[in-house]
Amino acid sequence: MSVAEQIDYQGLSKEEEAQIFDTIDKWLEREVRPVVKKYDHADEYPHEIVEQMKEMGLFGAIIDQKYGGLGMSAATYSKVVMRITEVWMALTGIFNSHLIMATLVQRFGTEDQKQRFLPRFATGELRGGLGLTEPNAGTDLQSIRTKATKDGENYIIDGSKTWISNGVEGSCFALLTKTDPNIDPAHKGMSFFIVEKGEGFTVSKRLEKLGYKSIDSAELVFQNFKVPSSNLVGQKEGQGFYQAAGGLEIGRINVAARGVGIASAALKDSTRYAQERHTFGKPIAQHQAIQLKLGDMATKTEAARLLVMQAAEAYDKGERCDMEAGMAKYYASEIAVECSLDAMRIHGGYGYSKEFDIERYFRDAPLMCIGEGTNEIQRIIIAKQLVARNPI
Numbered sequence: 473m474s475v476a477e478q479i480d481y482q483g484l485s486k487e488e489e490a491q492i493f494d495t496i497d498k499w500l501e502r503e504v505r506p507v508v509k510k511y512d513h514a515d516e517y518p519h520e521i522v523e524q525m526k527e528m529g530l531f532g533a534i535i536d537q538k539y540g541g542l543g544m545s546a547a548t549y550s551k552v553v554m555r556i557t558e559v560w561m562a563l564t565g566i567f568n569s570h571l572i573m574a575t576l577v578q579r580f581g582t583e584d585q586k587q588r589f590l591p592r593f594a595t596g597e598l599r600g601g602l603g604l605t606e607p608n609a610g611t612d613l614q615s616i617r618t619k620a621t622k623d624g625e626n627y628i629i630d631g632s633k634t635w636i637s638n639g640v641e642g643s644c645f646a647l648l649t650k651t652d653p654n655i656d657p658a659h660k661g662m663s664f665f666i667v668e669k670g671e672g673f674t675v676s677k678r679l680e681k682l683g684y685k686s687i688d689s690a691e692l693v694f695q696n697f698k699v700p701s702s703n704l705v706g707q708k709e710g711q712g713f714y715q716a717a718g719g720l721e722i723g724r725i726n727v728a729a730r731g732v733g734i735a736s737a738a739l740k741d742s743t744r745y746a747q748e749r750h751t752f753g754k755p756i757a758q759h760q761a762i763q764l765k766l767g768d769m770a771t772k773t774e775a776a777r778l779l780v781m782q783a784a785e786a787y788d789k790g791e792r793c794d795m796e797a798g799m800a801k802y803y804a805s806e807i808a809v810e811c812s813l814d815a816m817r818i819h820g821g822y823g824y825s826k827e828f829d830i831e832r833y834f835r836d837a838p839l840m841c842i843g844e845g846t847n848e849i850q851r852i853i854i855a856k857q858l859v860a861r862n863p864i
């Protein structure tokens with residue numbers, strides 16, 4: 473069944489979309505931009521801003537309206553992510569991994585699971601993220617060791633996860649486990665559970681990072697942790713690997729949109745600064761070396777934007793879009809890194825200063841090359857699809 477058939481996207485009219493963008497832009501300028509540096513430099517969780525995000529419905533952005541969400545298409549959602557990232561990338565992490573969890577329930581959950589979780593996800597009452605990665609398994613998800621063992625009406629979960637976004641502040645996670653650790657191939661023994669914090673579920677460590685500050689990344693430990701069988705996503709064991717692949721498509725489109733957001737912010741700041749800063753009697757925007765950088769940055773940013781929109785539109789139509797999402801994620805994240813570095817060069821010493829935003833773009837951008845499937849893996853996915861779609 474295609475995505476479009478499974479999800480009842482109401483789709484927003486152009487007017488509704490414009491209204492949402494206007495509200496978000498005003499909120500970003502009034503409430504977010506003035507405090508970004510304070511939170512980012514202190515690596516402090518922005519509780520007040522998260523409350524405002526709840527009120528705006530961002531935690532339900534792509535959840536169906538019939539479950540209390542805003543029912544945005546992936547295309548509209550991508551544009552929202554680009555706008556927010558232009559001001560502060562880390563904020564999008566607070567609702568994106570949460571929305572991947574919601575997407576798993578929306579696409580693969582039973583009606584009972586949708587009714588129990590989606591309305592609470594949409595309001596942000598229940599917030600969290602996605603628990604895939606383990607200390608010994610990131611890219612190679614089939615090697616995870618977290619085990620879920622059936623015990624009457626429950627499963628008992630033992631194991632650990634690492635790098636889990638929202639691990640400290642969130643209370644609910646889509647957790648990838650092994651329900652059959654011995655089956656061959658290994659991916660057939662994997663299952664997702666929606667788990668809420670409780671006895672046997674501990675946050676063992678908040679991880680320190682180069683960038684992507686303020687949002688919490690954590691190690692989670694599960695010891696004899698009991699979860700009701702009714703929380704097995706789709707009520708069928710062995711579907712986890714396939715479900716993860718489905719959930720990651722929207723995650724990759726989101727990461728690509730974040731890449732565009734960072735590149736765009738770097739470009740806008742640089743375009744302004746290049747006209748303000750004078751050397752040798754003229755604005756640096758009139759030096760050809762700077763013009764070449766601005767020309768490259770603008771072209772790359774627009775190309776990445778088009779790739780994101782192409783992937784989002786394919787996703788919304790229910791078409792297979794792993795290649796499109798992979799291309800968008802790969803290209804947009806690479807150019808985000810390049811543009812943040814070019815912006816630093818254009819800003820000279822000020823680009824390296826904490827008084828400007830450039831140093832944050834530079835610290836935040838590389839994560840986009842790693843998260844939601846590294847760029848090495850994206851290129852492999854693209855190549856495999858290329859061959860599969862063009863058989864001889």
Ligand SMILES: Cc1cc2nc3c(=O)[nH]c(=O)nc-3n(C[C@H](O)[C@H](O)[C@H](O)COP(=O)(O)OP(=O)(O)OC[C@H]3O[C@@H](n4cnc5c(N)ncnc54)[C@H](O)[C@@H]3O)c2cc1C
Pocket residue numbers: 569601602603604605608609610611612634635636637638681684689839842843844845846847848849
């Ligand atoms: C800030 C941050 C937030 C994160 N948030 C989450 C989260 O919320 N939930 C979650 O589950 N995870 C999260 N992650 C984990 C992230 O998804 C993993 O780091 C990522 O998938 C890579 O896994 P790894 O770090 O184990 O690297 P590895 O898998 O060990 O890879 C190491 C290197 O080898 C390459 N490589 C591996 N296999 C192959 C192959 N077959 N062919 C070619 N190259 C290969 C990789 O591309 C990479 O360059 C987060 C990570 C960070 C840094």
